[in-house]
Amino acid sequence: MNRTAMRASQKDFENSMNQVKLLKKDPGNEVKLKLYALYKQATEGPCNMPKPGVFDLINKAKWDAWNALGSLPKEAARQNYVDLVSSLSPSLESSSQVEPGTDRKSTGFETLVVTSEDGITKIMFNRPKKKNAINTEMYHEIMRALKAASKDDSIITVLTGNGDYYSSGNDLTNFTDIPPGGVEEKAENSAVLLREFVGCFIDFPKPLIAVVNGPAVGISVTLLGLFDAVYASDRATFHTPFSHLGQSPEGCSSYTFPKIMSPAKATEMLIFGKKLTAGEACAQGLVTEVFPDSTFQKEVWTRLKAFAKLPPNAVRISKEVIRKREREKLHTVNAEECNVLQGRWLSDECTNAVVNFLSRKSKL
Numbered sequence: 001m002n003r004t005a006m007r008a009s010q011k012d013f014e015n016s017m018n019q020v021k022l023l024k025k026d027p028g029n030e031v032k033l034k035l036y037a038l039y040k041q042a043t044e045g046p047c048n049m050p051k052p053g054v055f056d057l058i059n060k061a062k063w064d065a066w067n068a069l070g071s072l073p074k075e076a077a078r079q080n081y082v083d084l085v086s087s088l089s090p091s092l093e094s095s096s097q098v099e100p101g102t103d104r105k106s107t108g109f110e111t112l113v114v115t116s117e118d119g120i121t122k123i124m125f126n127r128p129k130k131k132n133a134i135n136t137e138m139y140h141e142i143m144r145a146l147k148a149a150s151k152d153d154s155i156i157t158v159l160t161g162n163g164d165y166y167s168s169g170n171d172l173t174n175f176t177d178i179p180p181g182g183v184e185e186k187a188e189n190s191a192v193l194l195r196e197f198v199g200c201f202i203d204f205p206k207p208l209i210a211v212v213n214g215p216a217v218g219i220s221v222t223l224l225g226l227f228d229a230v231y232a233s234d235r236a237t238f239h240t241p242f243s244h245l246g247q248s249p250e251g252c253s254s255y256t257f258p259k260i261m262s263p264a265k266a267t268e269m270l271i272f273g274k275k276l277t278a279g280e281a282c283a284q285g286l287v288t289e290v291f292p293d294s295t296f297q298k299e300v301w302t303r304l305k306a307f308a309k310l311p312p313n314a315v316r317i318s319k320e321v322i323r324k325r326e327r328e329k330l331h332t333v334n335a336e337e338c339n340v341l342q343g344r345w346l347s348d349e350c351t352n353a354v355v356n357f358l359s360r361k362s363k364l
């Protein structure tokens with residue numbers, strides 16, 4: 001039906017708003033911005049809000065889209081909204097039909113799938129469409145899952161990723177939701193969050209195993225220095241491009257990496273951003289063993305199930321004996337790294353790198 005000659009009623013408008021919620025496929029940022037702008041124009045009229053600051057990327061993009069509609073009348077905006085939604089209709093389907101393996105809640109977590117069986121608690125990053133980038137919610141959920149795993153009856157805990165990536169590290173959109181207190185407050189809160197997050201890995205009482213199913217970036221790599229074993233597919237790569245991002249090492253890697261792989265090799269990774277293959281990471285001691293991707297899951301899980309049959313108290317006590325001497329030192333290093341990073345996040349070097357990624361000008 002050609003709706004352009006018609007005037008959309010309030011009911012049509014409301015129906016379209018409901019249809020948007022049922023979109024199966026993400027229509028993309030450009031369409032979402034258009035929908036947002038038309039909705040605001042249809043309900044509030046022309047944009048007369050103050051322009052958001054340069055760091056507030058998402059709100060600035062929304063403001064730009066709304067402001068670009070100028071003095072378009074409310075009725076016309078309502079009609080354009082209805083037309084735009086109806087043009088998206090091929091992708092309108094019930095949200096219950098979402099395929100498995102997408103970013104949907106399955107176990108009380110939005111960003112993780114956490115399962116426990118055969119003496120193993122598995123924490124799987126579950127944002128495959130975003131390469132398992134760690135957003136603020138995921139930082140909190142990982143901490144919650146680790147705290148629960150430390151108390152459950154499993155013998156070992158495993159972290160892995162859903163999809164083709166292990167994790168692409170910190171979600172760079174974490175830089176965009178700036179609170180009323182401004183970017184300084186955001187940096188301060190983020191340093192507190194990061195310190196608590198890394199602290200959960202330092203204090204974890206059971207063997208912590210990484211099953212690195214694909215490329216790993218940033219904090220998902222640095223944390224590996226705090227794991228008890230790291231098994232990697234030969235598809236995995238290990239990349240810590242902190243200087244490129246105007247940032248500095250975290251996850252205690254400024255301390256663990258030089259110890260694990262020698263100061264010079266750690267420098268190549270942490271300062272110069274050298275990306276290691278799984279084989280190279282194994283040669284440097286960061287990875288315990290590499291498996292061909294075709295047999296990776298089968299071989300690793302067979303091995304982990306055997307580990308999980310060991311006597312639980314012996315396993316836990318041995319981990320304590322191996323790790324306890326280092327714990328205090330690691331907490332000190334963690335605090336220092338977070339402190340330095342807090343300053344880095346406010347630097348032009350970091351801001352430019354994040355803006356370039358978010359405006360699609362750069363990728364690693």
Ligand SMILES: CCCCCCCCCCC/C=C/C(=O)SCCNC(=O)CCNC(=O)[C@H](O)C(C)(C)COP(=O)(O)OP(=O)(O)OC[C@H]1O[C@@H](n2cnc3c(N)ncnc32)[C@H](O)[C@@H]1OP(=O)(O)O
Pocket residue numbers: 129130131133134168169170171172173174175183186187190194217218219220242245247250345346357362363364
């Ligand atoms: C003011 C202070 C606030 C600070 C808050 C910080 C809190 C704690 C920080 C702790 C310190 C951590 C540091 C790090 O981890 S540094 C590493 C950061 N990661 C990156 O820089 C990776 C960026 N991603 C890429 O370069 C590429 O996406 C990648 C090479 C990983 C994959 O490329 P490919 O072409 O294969 O795939 P796409 O780029 O198309 O990716 C698919 C979609 O996923 C989105 N994506 C992927 N990674 C990230 C990410 N890290 N952050 C945000 N979004 C990510 C990508 O944009 C695509 O999305 P769309 O489909 O919507 O376009």
